[in-house]
Amino acid sequence: MGKKTTDQAGLDRRGFLTGVAVAGGAGLSAPAQAQSNPMLMAQAQPAPAPAARPKAPLPTAAQTAAENEHPPHMEALTTEKTGSDFMVDVCKTLNIDFMASCPGSTFRALQESFINYGQNKKPEWLTCLHEEVSVGMAHGYAKVAGKPMAAILHGTVGTQHAAMGIYNAYCDRVPMILFTASAGPVEDRRPGVEWMHSVQDGAATVRDFVKWDDYPWSLQSFAESTVRGYALACAEPPGPILITADGKLQEAELSKKEEAILKIPKLTRGTQTVGDPAALKEAAKMLVAAENPVIIVDRYARSQEGVDNLVRLAELLQAPVVDKQSRMNFPSQHYLYQNARGGALVGQADCILSLEPVDLFGQLNRVRDQIERTWRRTSKPTAKVISLSTHDLLMKANYQDFQRYSAADLAITADAQATLPYLIEAVEREIGDRKSMFTARGQKMRDAFKAFAARAHADGALGWDSSPISGARMFAELWNQVKNEDWAFMSPNNYAGNWQHRLWPIEKHYQYIGSSGGSGVGYEPVAALGAALAHREIGGRLPIAIVGDGNFNMAPSVMWTAAHHKIPFLMIIQNNRAYHQEVMHIQRMANRHNRGIESGVIGTEITNPNIDYAGLAKSYGATGIGPISDPKELGEAIRKGVAAVKAGNPVLIDVIMQPRG
Amino acid sequence: MKIFTITLLAGLSLCANPALAQQAGAPAGNIENGKKHYTTDGCYQCHGTVGNGAALTGPKLANTELPFEAFLMQLRQPSNDMAPYEAKIISDATVADIYAWLQSLPKSPDPKSLPLLTGMGVK
Ligand SMILES: Cc1ncc(C[n+]2csc(CCOP(=O)(O)OP(=O)(O)O)c2C)c(N)n1
Numbered sequence: 001m002g003k004k005t006t007d008q009a010g011l012d013r014r015g016f017l018t019g020v021a022v023a024g025g026a027g028l029s030a031p032a033q034a035q036s037n038p039m040l041m042a043q044a045q046p047a048p049a050p051a052a053r054p055k056a057p058l059p060t061a062a063q064t065a066a067e068n069e070h071p072p073h074m075e076a077l078t079t080e081k082t083g084s085d086f087m088v089d090v091c092k093t094l095n096i097d098f099m100a101s102c103p104g105s106t107f108r109a110l111q112e113s114f115i116n117y118g119q120n121k122k123p124e125w126l127t128c129l130h131e132e133v134s135v136g137m138a139h140g141y142a143k144v145a146g147k148p149m150a151a152i153l154h155g156t157v158g159t160q161h162a163a164m165g166i167y168n169a170y171c172d173r174v175p176m177i178l179f180t181a182s183a184g185p186v187e188d189r190r191p192g193v194e195w196m197h198s199v200q201d202g203a204a205t206v207r208d209f210v211k212w213d214d215y216p217w218s219l220q221s222f223a224e225s226t227v228r229g230y231a232l233a234c235a236e237p238p239g240p241i242l243i244t245a246d247g248k249l250q251e252a253e254l255s256k257k258e259e260a261i262l263k264i265p266k267l268t269r270g271t272q273t274v275g276d277p278a279a280l281k282e283a284a285k286m287l288v289a290a291e292n293p294v295i296i297v298d299r300y301a302r303s304q305e306g307v308d309n310l311v312r313l314a315e316l317l318q319a320p321v322v323d324k325q326s327r328m329n330f331p332s333q334h335y336l337y338q339n340a341r342g343g344a345l346v347g348q349a350d351c352i353l354s355l356e357p358v359d360l361f362g363q364l365n366r367v368r369d370q371i372e373r374t375w376r377r378t379s380k381p382t383a384k385v386i387s388l389s390t391h392d393l394l395m396k397a398n399y400q401d402f403q404r405y406s407a408a409d410l411a412i413t414a415d416a417q418a419t420l421p422y423l424i425e426a427v428e429r430e431i432g433d434r435k436s437m438f439t440a441r442g443q444k445m446r447d448a449f450k451a452f453a454a455r456a457h458a459d460g461a462l463g464w465d466s467s468p469i470s471g472a473r474m475f476a477e478l479w480n481q482v483k484n485e486d487w488a489f490m491s492p493n494n495y496a497g498n499w500q501h502r503l504w505p506i507e508k509h510y511q512y513i514g515s516s517g518g519s520g521v522g523y524e525p526v527a528a529l530g531a532a533l534a535h536r537e538i539g540g541r542l543p544i545a546i547v548g549d550g551n552f553n554m555a556p557s558v559m560w561t562a563a564h565h566k567i568p569f570l571m572i573i574q575n576n577r578a579y580h581q582e583v584m585h586i587q588r589m590a591n592r593h594n595r596g597i598e599s600g601v602i603g604t605e606i607t608n609p610n611i612d613y614a615g616l617a618k619s620y621g622a623t624g625i626g627p628i629s630d631p632k633e634l635g636e637a638i639r640k641g642v643a644a645v646k647a648g649n650p651v652l653i654d655v656i657m658q659p660r661g
Numbered sequence: 662m663k664i665f666t667i668t669l670l671a672g673l674s675l676c677a678n679p680a681l682a683q684q685a686g687a688p689a690g691n692i693e694n695g696k697k698h699y700t701t702d703g704c705y706q707c708h709g710t711v712g713n714g715a716a717l718t719g720p721k722l723a724n725t726e727l728p729f730e731a732f733l734m735q736l737r738q739p740s741n742d743m744a745p746y747e748a749k750i751i752s753d754a755t756v757a758d759i760y761a762w763l764q765s766l767p768k769s770p771d772p773k774s775l776p777l778l779t780g781m782g783v784k
């Protein structure tokens with residue numbers, strides 16, 4: 001018989017089964033076609049009933065092979081070991097705890113190997129309902145766990161969905177181990193969708209914002225690239241890496257002979273770059289000689305050790321710290337935490353030490369958002385600037401996250417956290433026995449700090465009883481319910497009015513994890529899901545995320561993944577019923593154009609109808625509370641929410657809040 | 662912008678006496694109309710629905726101590742990033758109404774009367 005299309009074969013197969021069951025016999029050609037189609041065999045498995053055995057014998061493999069004009073060994077339909085099993089062996093050596101995924105057939109062999117051969121442990125498979133959730137989860141997880149987890153993306157379409165989340169992590173310099181896949185060589189691909197999801201170069205879509213990628217063409221190469229990728233992802237500055245797992249490599253049988261010669265290289269994580277001693281000595285001299293030194297810190301601390309070292313350095317110099325908050329860098333209740341007058345301090349500084357700046361230019365200058373984009377230097381032109389950072393070690397051409405070029409007077413290219421102990425030593429040597437030389441400066445800082453709390457309280461009292469609820473009120477009610485818990489914020493400060501840092505004592509590194517990196521909206525819920533998973537693994541913590549309504553709508557399904565995998569957290573929707581950032585932008589344009597100043601909400605408000613976020617959370621199997629618009633009801637709502645979190649549930653509370661802060 | 666800074670500073674020094682601030686040339690405004698325009702014309706977006714201010718978008722305006730001229734000048738010729746409001750889109754009279762509404766708002770409570778606020782970690 002001639003070749004048939006899959007559809008025809010499908011019809012034949014159904015006909016064959018009926019024939020077997022009812023008539024007890026069938027011609028050879030139809031079963032032959034069906035047996036050569038593994039998908040149809042899978043459908044067929046549950047069908048046969050013992051009472052209806054065919055009288056005629058089924059065709060042998062040789063007969064089937066002859067029928068299909070290929071050698072008998074190609075009729076082998078099962079195997080106990082495939083390349084994908086070996087890929088699991090490789091991942092197991094890396095101690096990866098979780099693999100997030102939205103399923104896709106390009107990695108079907110790998111998925112099956114992970115859950116069966118790998119027993120769904122280290123990594124455990126997590127179900128996400130969008131690839132942006134998978135990678136966003138990995139983003140938040142790494143910032144709390146201090147190590148990467150993995151995510152796997154369906155060939156082409158999955159990677160496309162994941163792209164923004166990968167970009168956020170890249171900009172935020174966060175490691176993640178990403179896999180995608182592609183059907184094998186052309187002659188192996190089934191017509192149709194396997195072609196749509198195959199790709200010459202699986203990483204091309206995201207190459208501009210991953211640190212490294214590879215498409216290994218052998219299992220040995222897969223092992224080496226995955227281990228190399230892991231080490232690279234973690235080396236400062238960290239970032240996502242992407243490996244494409246070829247379909248044929250995954251699905252092909254792995255013979256004992258082949259397996260015997262495969263070697264998984266051991267993982268050695270390189271030491272981090274430390275600043276040149278001569279440069280550190282020079283920096284110490286400049287800092288000790290300065291009258292008004294300021295430390296600006298941004299994407300600096302990756303652990304408590306980094307925080308503690310910065311406290312030592314700041315205290316040695318009695319220098320104020322201005323925190324740009326890409327990480328938890330310095331305790332918000334330390335008297336040297338001087339953000340409340342950061343602008344003035346930078347303006348007066350004669351020496352600025354900038355640790356891991358995301359945007360050195362922006363730290364020293366200001367650009368006005370008017371038709372004429374005038375800019376001015378906010379720091380003194382004579383101020384000496386020292387940068388200590390890995391900024392220049394990871395930079396690509398296309399995406400512009402590197403910010404405007406700004407030359408420091410002394411630029412030390414090194415990992416700031418790893419270097420700080422050596423800078424401290426150099427400063428100690430420079431100070432020598434003049435230990436009390438900065439006491440007066442320290443006293444000034446203490447005095448200034450005392451005024452900050454009073455100002456925060458006065459500002460917080462404004463609009464205390466307002467509805468929509470003010471940021472200060474929400475954070476006060478929240479504090480009242482969680483003050484005795486081991487709480488940790490998983491969401492950024494900027495849209496929540498900075499109250500976290502103004503009103504709460506943020507002392508431990510894990511209590512704040514910074515922001516998205518790339519400002520891709522949707523980060524907040526997905527990173528919170530991953531961070532909450534890491535907190536769950538550590539245990540005893542109460543993870544909290546304040547999430548914008550616009551952000552939440554990009555990935556509401558996080559509530560389902562959290563419910564399904566039992567990841568508890570408290571999520572407060574900061575519901576201003578708008579993409580409020582954009583409301584303000586459109587208002588600005590209308591004003592600038594002298595027209596329609598009442599229309600800024602067209603296309604930016606999320607009203608009419610209002611979204612029932614609590615109902616949405618419930619529909620995903622999580623706890624949903626709200627909407628709460630009366631501040632007097634908020635305390636009780638949060639109390640209930642916290643109790644539900646402590647019982648192991650993901651909880652969403654919808655709070656109708658002021659547009660900002 | 663320079664001129665504005667001087668006006669603003671002069672305004673602030675006048676404000677040492679709140680009674681003077683109230684009288685500093687402010688035309689009598691229609692409070693109700695001011696309340697309406699504060700919302701429809703977008704002030705609430707950056708300054709909060711009750712003039713409460715927000716750390717990153719706009720300072721507090723409730724019971725503003727700025728004299729009216731400085732207030733008006735900020736709309737016409739913003740000192741920095743604020744979106745400009747020229748007379749074509751918001752008249753002096755409407756600005757006066759908004760000013761009157763902001764002045765009419767009840768004084769913010771004394772933080773000392775709010776233990777929930779002052780009882781947080783920050784001392
Ligand atoms: C993927 C993406 N789309 C659009 C934007 C533009 N954008 C920036 S902030 C923002 C609003 C986010 O809404 P929400 O989380 O509710 O915060 P809000 O501004 O209302 O406080 C939008 C749409 C973006 N940054 N990223």
Ligand SMILES: [Mg+2]
Binds near residue numbers: 549550574
């Ligand atoms: Mg919003």
